[in-house]
Amino acid sequence: MVELTINKIKVNAEEGMTILDAAKSAGIAVPTLCHMKNLFPTGACRICSVEVEGQRGLIPSCAYPVYEGMVVDTNSPRVRKARKTIVELLIENHPQDCLICVRNKNCELQDMSAHYGVREHRYAGESKDHAIDISSPSMERDPAKCILCGRCVRVCNEIQQVGAIDFTKRGFQSIVTTPYNKGLNISDCILCGQCILVCPTAALREKGQLKEVASALNNKNKFVIAQIAPAVRASLGEEYNMPLGTDVTGQLVTGLKRLGFKRVFDTNFAADLTIMEEATELVNRVTNNKPLPMFTSCCPGWVKYIEHRKPELLQHVSTCKSPHEMEGAILKTYYAKKIGIDPKDIVVVSIMPCTVKKFESSRPELSEEYMPDVDAVLTTRELVRFFNMAGVDFVDLPGSEFDNPLGESTGAAIIFGTSGGVMEAAIRTAYNMLTGKELEKLEFEEIRGLEGIKELSLTINGLKLNFAVVNGIGNVAKVLEEVENGTSKYHFVEVMACPGGCINGGGQPIHQKHEKVIKRIKALYEIDTKMIHRKSHENEAVKTLYKEFFGEPNSEKAHEILHTHYKSRKK
Amino acid sequence: MHKHIFKKYPAKDKSNLIALLQAVQEIYGYLPEGALQEVSDFVGLPLSRVYGVATFYNQFRLTPLGEIVIRVCRGTACHVCNSANILFTLETNLGITAGQTTRDKRxxxxxxxxxxxxxxxxxxxxxxxxxxxVTVKEIPNILKKYNVQKQNPEKKAGVK
Known part of the structure; x- marks a missing residue:
């Protein structure tokens, strides 16, 4: 331990701690822009500069370790002036369009400007001018709004290990972009949107589909249906300042009805269906000596990743469509017939925590005769904007239930929203398929939590099965390598591109509260424990669907409607 | 044509990136897109990072050089002696801006x-x-001299 003084307060800090962390532990806030928790500091933005007695220049507190007897001032006139100047310089090289910006009121640069009382334009000169990259169906990249903090580059390279974007050129010409400054759509980007979550400004943002959805809702000839992903209900409340992890399912259904959606269904229904199909596929693969391990296919970011990197291993990926695509496919076949509406008049809108889902819904493989299974995908953030636009007072909304029959779900489906959930749900059902008995203990703590690769071994019917759960696409490379070398011991691997799973998806509310992921995950597991049915094969509506329509899991009809195929994107 | 350069270095060692890029440029006079991808796979860095390095240093070019390379000094002494106008005149005469190559690759x-x-x-x-x-007036004549004398294609400018 070392003792130092920060702003005349005695602070005890561990050796090797940075000034920033020491200050934080003493309740002293130091502003940061380029700093990212748990990553090596870069000291690029200098906004965290502090004064240290005996040092000539200002010191970047995010990168400088504390020492015994250090005297720090985080709030001297010199420090404040330096910070203000940094903010002023950043603002002058940034478009002055806050009022019409998608990140208005949720922008770190705007906050800094307010904190340091910037009231005039002191610097004039050339400012950067770059075209907006709108090539991707999921994301927009607006380098003019970039302040070059490098957080997106670090999340993409160090955490996700995709490396789609990086700093290019230098000096005034510096720009964070793809190789050859080409569109994101033709790069290796998997569109996970983790960069959006860390971007302090609107340089990275989702591609909005609100206009299309609003115009479909205004069209009297269209039957517009919404479906909600599990992760959305545990996070949307944050945008209305509710505590982290508040379950807002009931309000969501009412809110969507007020927006004019004819039916509001639960993607969880299709999650249960996915489990029926996927568990059957797994049992088939295990008993018939087909390629193992089998990888889950719920996450379109992961699917895009393997299509780019290791297309030769695509036979290991489950052929199941992702849950919201299954839901869309059933709505336009089974449900359309049931209520007697031409599927061409049905518009399916998915409310997702995800940016890649927008790309996924535009995949030609997921469309039948030019009719996509899902017509539009709104992120959690877009839905909040829609509510605000329509004057839906979300906080005071009364709760209501999902429509039936595609609104019924089990506890197994709700945990799809978190890393390990799909696996846990699949085990609950696969156990029943293999043994004919029910599992006693439904929770598998080994595969819960935020660890990059989680493992679990179970002996079912004398058969030892190894499971792995990967979250954060950067962790999957190791698993893929083992599969390629033939040394993989796993039978079933769940992969979610975002760290923590969908709950931390690229379409979720943006704020830098570090405990958000854990709180949201906890909320989902809590909903699971409160459910009457907690295993997918107990879902009555799914049973009825098989009886009336598909026959049995992996039947020919199920293959036609609920399964898909992939393609190599390797260059 | 450039495959042999990979034999000199161990694979998956990113510290050789710049040396490899220099070797590629030595062969082609610039960094072709395909070669950049191969270097990226060889050193185990994403293409975006390799492209970032290639665009950071002035020594690397991403487009081929013309047969004749004209360099205009923009140092302080030349600047006070009107080099800005020399550059401007060259740009208008050649129909390109600094950093570019004419369409006929000349x-x-x-x-x-x-x-x-x-x-x-x-x-x-x-x-x-x-x-x-140099004076602004002389420039058209200087250019004319080079445009007439077609160079031996074997001796490409800038490539040793």
Missing amino acids: FTLETVACIGACSIAPVITINDEYHGK
Whole structure:
């Protein structure tokens, strides 16, 4: 331990701690822009500069370790002036369009400007001018709004290990972009949107589909249906300042009805269906000596990743469509017939925590005769904007239930929203398929939590099965390598591109509260424990669907409607 | 054509990136897109990072050089001797801006910070030939001389 003084307060800090962390532990806030928790500091933005007695220049507190007897001032006139100047310089090289910006009121640069009382334009000169990259169906990249903090580059390279974007050129010409400054759509980007979550400004943002959805809702000839992903209900409340992890399912259904959606269904229904199909596929693969391990296919970011990197291993990926695509496919076949509406008049809108889902819904493989299974995908953030636009007072909304029959779900489906959930749900059902008995203990703590690769071994019917759960696409490379070398011991691997799973998806509310992921995950597991049915094969509506329509899991009809195929994107 | 350079270095070692890029440029006079991808796979860095390095350093080019490379000195001494106008005249005469190559791949125009020949400012170099105390008036004549004398295609400018 070392003792130092920060702003005349005695602070005890561990050796090797940075000034920033020491200050934080003493309740002293130091502003940061380029700093990212748990990553090596870069000291690029200098906004965290502090004064240290005996040092000539200002010191970047995010990168400088504390020492015994250090005297720090985080709030001297010199420090404040330096910070203000940094903010002023950043603002002058940034478009002055806050009022019409998608990140208005949720922008770190705007906050800094307010904190340091910037009231005039002191610097004039050339400012950067770059075209907006709108090539991707999921994301927009607006380098003019970039302040070059490098957080997106670090999340993409160090955490996700995709490396789609990086700093290019230098000096005034510096720009964070793809190789050859080409569109994101033709790069290796998997569109996970983790960069959006860390971007302090609107340089990275989702591609909005609100206009299309609003115009479909205004069209009297269209039957517009919404479906909600599990992760959305545990996070949307944050945008209305509710505590982290508040379950807002009931309000969501009412809110969507007020927006004019004819039916509001639960993607969880299709999650249960996915489990029926996927568990059957797994049992088939295990008993018939087909390629193992089998990888889950719920996450379109992961699917895009393997299509780019290791297309030769695509036979290991489950052929199941992702849950919201299954839901869309059933709505336009089974449900359309049931209520007697031409599927061409049905518009399916998915409310997702995800940016890649927008790309996924535009995949030609997921469309039948030019009719996509899902017509539009709104992120959690877009839905909040829609509510605000329509004057839906979300906080005071009364709760209501999902429509039936595609609104019924089990506890197994709700945990799809978190890393390990799909696996846990699949085990609950696969156990029943293999043994004919029910599992006693439904929770598998080994595969819960935020660890990059989680493992679990179970002996079912004398058969030892190894499971792995990967979250954060950067962790999957190791698993893929083992599969390629033939040394993989796993039978079933769940992969979610975002760290923590969908709950931390690229379409979720943006704020830098570090405990958000854990709180949201906890909320989902809590909903699971409160459910009457907690295993997918107990879902009555799914049973009825098989009886009336598909026959049995992996039947020919199920293959036609609920399964898909992939393609190599390797260059 | 450039495969042999990979034999000199161990794979998946990113510290050799710049040396590899230099070796590729030595062969082609610039960094072709395909070669950049191969270097990226070889050193185990994403293409975006390799592209970032290639665009950071002035020594690397991503487009082929013309047969004739004209460099205009934009150092302080040349600047006070009107090199800005020399550059402007060259740009208008060639129909390109600094850093570009004419469509017929004949001329490449570049600026340099200081050539180190301040006594004869303003200076331009055409391939390895120095032209000192250049005036705006002379430029069309200088260019004419090079446009007529077609160079031996074996001796490509800038590639040793």
